Amino acid sequence: xxxxxxxxxxxxxxxxxxxxxxxxxxxxxxxxxxxxxxxxxxxxxxxxxxxxxxxxxxxxxxxxxxxxxxxxxxxxxxxxxxxxxxxxxxxxxxxxxxxxxxxxxxxxxxxxxxxxxxxxxxxxxxxxxxxxxxxxxxxxxxxxxxxxxxxxxxxxxxxxxxxxxxxxxxxxxxxxxxxxxxxxxxxxxxxxxxxxxxxxxxxxxxxxxxxxxxxxxxxxxxxxxxxxxxxxxxxxxxxxxxxxxxxxxxxxxxxxxxxxxxxxxxxxxxxxxxxxxxxxxxxxxxxxxxxxxxxxxxxxxxxxxxxxxxxxxxxxxxxxxxxxxxxxxxxxxxxxxxxxxxxxxxxxxxxxxxxxxxxxxxxxxxxxxxxxxxxxxxxxxxxxxxxxxxxxxxxxxxxxxxxxxxxxxxxxxxxxxxxxxxxxxxxxxxxxxxxxxx
Numbered sequence: 001x002x003x004x005x006x007x008x009x010x011x012x013x014x015x016x017x018x019x020x021x022x023x024x025x026x027x028x029x030x031x032x033x034x035x036x037x038x039x040x041x042x043x044x045x046x047x048x049x050x051x052x053x054x055x056x057x058x059x060x061x062x063x064x065x066x067x068x069x070x071x072x073x074x075x076x077x078x079x080x081x082x083x084x085x086x087x088x089x090x091x092x093x094x095x096x097x098x099x100x101x102x103x104x105x106x107x108x109x110x111x112x113x114x115x116x117x118x119x120x121x122x123x124x125x126x127x128x129x130x131x132x133x134x135x136x137x138x139x140x141x142x143x144x145x146x147x148x149x150x151x152x153x154x155x156x157x158x159x160x161x162x163x164x165x166x167x168x169x170x171x172x173x174x175x176x177x178x179x180x181x182x183x184x185x186x187x188x189x190x191x192x193x194x195x196x197x198x199x200x201x202x203x204x205x206x207x208x209x210x211x212x213x214x215x216x217x218x219x220x221x222x223x224x225x226x227x228x229x230x231x232x233x234x235x236x237x238x239x240x241x242x243x244x245x246x247x248x249x250x251x252x253x254x255x256x257x258x259x260x261x262x263x264x265x266x267x268x269x270x271x272x273x274x275x276x277x278x279x280x281x282x283x284x285x286x287x288x289x290x291x292x293x294x295x296x297x298x299x300x301x302x303x304x305x306x307x308x309x310x311x312x313x314x315x316x317x318x319x320x321x322x323x324x325x326x327x328x329x330x331x332x333x334x335x336x337x338x339x340x341x342x343x344x345x346x347x348x349x350x351x352x353x354x355x356x357x358x359x360x361x362x363x364x365x366x367x368x369x370x371x372x373x374x375x376x377x378x379x380x381x382x383x384x385x386x387x388x389x390x391x392x393x394x395x396x397x398x399x400x401x402x403x404x405x406x407x408x409x410x411x412x413x414x415x416x417x418x419x420x421x422x423x424x425x426x427x428x429x430x431x432x433x434x435x436x437x438x
Contacts, residue, residue: 004036020372020386020437021379028055031400031407033384042411044385044399049241049352052268053312054400060271063308067301076105076298083303090310091279094250096259101282105275105298109240109266110138112276115292116236116262117146117158117203123287124234126200128160130186134211134390135166137203137238146203149210150390151438162194166205168214170345170356171364175217183223196231201262206252209241210438212389213354213396215347221256234284235259240266240276241352245313245401248323248350255349268401271309275302318401322350325403329353332412340419342367342374353397356389366391372432373422374415383414392438 002010004024025041027034031054033041046052053060072081088103106112117137121127129146131137136149145158165172165182172178190196204221208214228235237243237260242252244265253260262280269275278285313319330346333355337343344358357367357374371393378385388396399411421427 018438019435021376021435023379023384030054030056031403039382041379041382041384042407042414044383044397044411046268046398046400047272048267048386049246049398050267050270051272052244052246052401053271053309053318054402055272057271057312057402059308059312060273060305063304064273064301067304072300074299075296076300077293077295081298081300081303083300083307084298087277087303087307087310090307091265091277094310095263095279098259098261099263099280101280102285104278104285104292105303106266106277106292107274107294107297107302108138108276109238109264110140110143110276111292111294112264112266112278113137113146113203113238113240114140114142116201116264116278116280117142119284119287119291120201120234120236120262121160122291123284124200126198128162128194128199129158130162130164130194130199130202130233132166132204132208132211133163134208134214135163135203135205135238136210138240151210160198160200162189164189166208166211166214167217167220168212169217170214170347179217179220179223183220186224186227190227190231196233199231199233201234201236202228203236203238204260205238205242206256207242207247207349207352209352209396209398210388212356212394213348213352215349216256219257221253221258225258234261236262236264236280238264240264241268241398242349244268244310245319245322246350246352246398248319248326250313250319252349252352269306269309270302271305273302273305275299275306277306313401316402319350322401325405325408326350326353328405329397329408329412332409336412336416336419339416340423342370342419342423348397351397351399351401351403354388355395355397357393357395366393368393369429369432370422371395372435372437373427373429374418375437376431376435377418377421377427378415381414381417383411383418385411385415386438388438 076084148163167178167182237253266276345356
C-alpha cells in the first residue's frame, strides 16, 4: 500500500510544492504534528508561521464551530456579515492611527500585498514603488511583481518597481556600515533616476524573513521613514510572517520606531485558516468599489478564526511569551554556535529566528547543501524546520507562539544532533535528490 507521501505525489500538483523532506502528517496538537507513521514531530515552522497558536488550538476550533453552526453566508462581497465586521473593527483598533481607516480582507499575504501594490499606485496617481532586494511579498503575479527574492527570477516585475538594498549587518560590515551604505543608495536613486514625487509607496519587511531572517540595523528605518515623509511616500509594513506577536511585540514594526501608513497581515492571522488583511487610510482603501475581490473574501468562518487568534494573543500575552521563549531559544542556539563551526550567525527577534550556516566563518561562504542536509536530518530525528535566504543557507524558526521553554530546548537538542551528523558526513547526500527546497 502506498504511503501518504506517495499518494500526495500521485494526486496533487507539484506546482505548489516546496518540499524539503518526505513529510506527511495526519494530525497535530500544540507544537507537535503527527506523522503518518505515528511519529510525533516537534514543529519549529508552524507551517511557515501560519499555525500561530499551534495546531488544533481550542480558541480557533471553538470559533470555527460557532461560525459554522449558524453560518453568516460565505462572503462579504455583496453582503455584510458579522464575523468579518468584527474582525475589521478589531484590526482597526490595533494598528497605528495613521493606518486606522479601512480594512480589506483576503485569503493570503500574497493577495493582500498584490492589492496594496495595485491600489497605492491607482489612488495616488504615482506610478513607482520601492521594495527591497531579497523581499518576498507573495506568490501571485501581482505580489511577485513587487518582490525581490532570487527564487522569483524570471518573473515579470512591475513597470515602476525599483529594488533597493536591505541592510544585512552580518554580511555588509555591521550595523552602521550596512545602514549607511543602503541609505546612501536610496538617496542616490531619489536624487537621480527615481523622482520621489513619482513614488507611491515603499514596501518593507520589519524582518526580512524569506530573505534570510535579516534583522535591520537599529535606526535604519527611522531614517528611511524621514525620507518617505519628506516626499509623501506611503510606508507599507508587510507583517505577514513576522507580525502579530511573533517578534516579541504585537507588531514587528514596533521594533523599528516607525508608524506605517498601511499594514498587511496574513499567515498567523488565521491560526491555520486562509485569511489576510490590509489596513490603511480610507482614501487609499476606499479608492474604488470592486477594485480587488474574490467570491469568498471576508468568509465568516475564516474571519471568526482570525478574531479568535487576535483575542487569544491579547488575552494570553503571547507577544510577551514569544519574547521570553525567543530569548531562551536564542541563548540555546548561541550555545550551539560555540559547538558547531557550521553556524555563522544567529539572529532574530522573539520567535522569528534565523541560523545562517557557512562553510567557513572567515569567508562566510554559504553552506547551501549542508543546510538542506541539516533540515533533512532534523526531520528524521523528529524536528520540522525549513530553510530560507538569498543563498538557501538559513534555517528558519517560526514555531507556534505557544511554544514552551521545554519544547524549545528539546528542539535545539535535535538540531544539535542533526548538525553533528551532517558535519561528520553521516547523511547520504543523495537523499536530497527529490527535494528542491527553497
